[in-house]
Amino acid sequence: MFGTSRRRLVGVTAGSVLALIATTAATNSLADTGGPGCQEFFVSPAGDDQASGTERDPWQTIERARDHIREEGLNHGRMLCDITVNLRAGDYVVEETIEFGAADSGTGGHSIVYRSYDGPGEARFLGAKPVTGWKKYDGNIYRTQVDKDELFYTLFEDHQRATTARTPNRQAEDEWAPYFVSTNPDPARWNTPKWLTFEPGDWDPEWEPEWGDLSDAQVVVWSGNDWVWFTDTVPIQNMSWGNNMTTLRYATRYPMTSDEGGSRYFIQNSLHFLDQPGEYYLDWKDGSLYYWPRSGSLSNSTVWAPTVKTVFDFSGDSPADRVHDVHLAVSRWSTPTSSTGTATHGTRTATPVRCTSTRSTTGRSSCRGTGSAPLR
Numbered sequence: 001m002f003g004t005s006r007r008r009l010v011g012v013t014a015g016s017v018l019a020l021i022a023t024t025a026a027t028n029s030l031a032d033t034g035g036p037g038c039q040e041f042f043v044s045p046a047g048d049d050q051a052s053g054t055e056r057d058p059w060q061t062i063e064r065a066r067d068h069i070r071e072e073g074l075n076h077g078r079m080l081c082d083i084t085v086n087l088r089a090g091d092y093v094v095e096e097t098i099e100f101g102a103a104d105s106g107t108g109g110h111s112i113v114y115r116s117y118d119g120p121g122e123a124r125f126l127g128a129k130p131v132t133g134w135k136k137y138d139g140n141i142y143r144t145q146v147d148k149d150e151l152f153y154t155l156f157e158d159h160q161r162a163t164t165a166r167t168p169n170r171q172a173e174d175e176w177a178p179y180f181v182s183t184n185p186d187p188a189r190w191n192t193p194k195w196l197t198f199e200p201g202d203w204d205p206e207w208e209p210e211w212g213d214l215s216d217a218q219v220v221v222w223s224g225n226d227w228v229w230f231t232d233t234v235p236i237q238n239m240s241w242g243n244n245m246t247t248l249r250y251a252t253r254y255p256m257t258s259d260e261g262g263s264r265y266f267i268q269n270s271l272h273f274l275d276q277p278g279e280y281y282l283d284w285k286d287g288s289l290y291y292w293p294r295s296g297s298l299s300n301s302t303v304w305a306p307t308v309k310t311v312f313d314f315s316g317d318s319p320a321d322r323v324h325d326v327h328l329a330v331s332r333w334s335t336p337t338s339s340t341g342t343a344t345h346g347t348r349t350a351t352p353v354r355c356t357s358t359r360s361t362t363g364r365s366s367c368r369g370t371g372s373a374p375l376r
């Protein structure tokens with residue numbers, strides 16, 4: 001079902017799934033975009049990369065336009081005006097990060113402009129792909145199969161992030177509370193960060209009718225008692241129900257308890273914890289995915305699984321040879337903002353594609369667009 005690599009799926013964050021086209025790396029006015037004699041190309045989700053790239057015969061991917069400009073040398077030497085790539089309305093599923101290198105730069109003081117032709121927000125680049133094949137499993141819970149080799153760590157229903165099935169349940173969409181708190185029965189165990197002892201009644205032995213049933217489950221804990229600026233997410237290794245204790249597969253960053261008391265935590269990723277709308281459980285052993293839709297039914301909504309961590313990547317060969325004069329623009333319309341200049345709509349809206357220059361240890365300069373638009 002998923003054609004992408006595990007590498008790209010690891011570490012996917014909530015904000016990285018969708019990138020609306022917005023202005024970034026803009027250094028010049030866009031007032032001359034698309035002027036007489038300037039080359040324009042068209043891309044549409046319904047297009048074909050074997051097409052000619054015209055309005056009536058558009059390409060399907062932004063990469064096809066980028067490659068055409070690069071391979072035909074349209075931006076080599078001194079450009080006489082901007083080159084415009086018009087992105088027609090629709091969803092573009094991004095299965096690999098879209099990369100722009102120094103060879104994709106504008107030249108001669110002109111730019112290559114990739115713009116949402118049909119208006120702000122109409123061309124949407126989705127770092128996710130639909131999950132299909134759902135069938136009713138039990139009550140409100142649906143089930144489907146995903147590729148075991150390409151698992152993921154988050155899920156979306158339409159543009160809203162789902163929650164890994166957990167207990168205790170979140171009391172609100174914008175809160176992680178409430179939590180359990182680890183206990184401290186034996187001061188000799190304060191420095192054993194692989195052992196978590198729980199309050200009797202917090203954990204239910206029925207969660208593990210057979211040995212190992214909780215092997216997919218994880219503890220998400222703010223270890224170190226009252227420290228709040230990080231969490232450890234650690235799989236459960238085994239249970240000792242008689243001692244109200246679990247042994248974690250890995251040590252947490254700090255001890256689970258101290259003389260100040262226990263650490264707050266919740267447990268996640270078990271079918272036993274899937275008991276409210278918006279929760280999902282992924283059985284890593286056989287690739288079964290379970291979800292309770294917020295909408296009540298999957299007939300009118302789409303579930304998305306992430307494909308990439310970074311939607312757009314602007315980079316260069318060195319700090320002195322960076323990609324430049326490439327614009328991602330919200331729309332094709334220009335709006336007068338003063339008597340002396342114009343600005344695209346993108347300069348007046350939030351900028352979901354963030355672009356910052358960094359230098360790696362290899363000296364490679366990069367500028368990454370990490371779609372940070374909220375999915376709602």
Ligand SMILES: [Ca+2]
Binds near residue numbers: 168169274275276
């Ligand atoms: Ca739950």
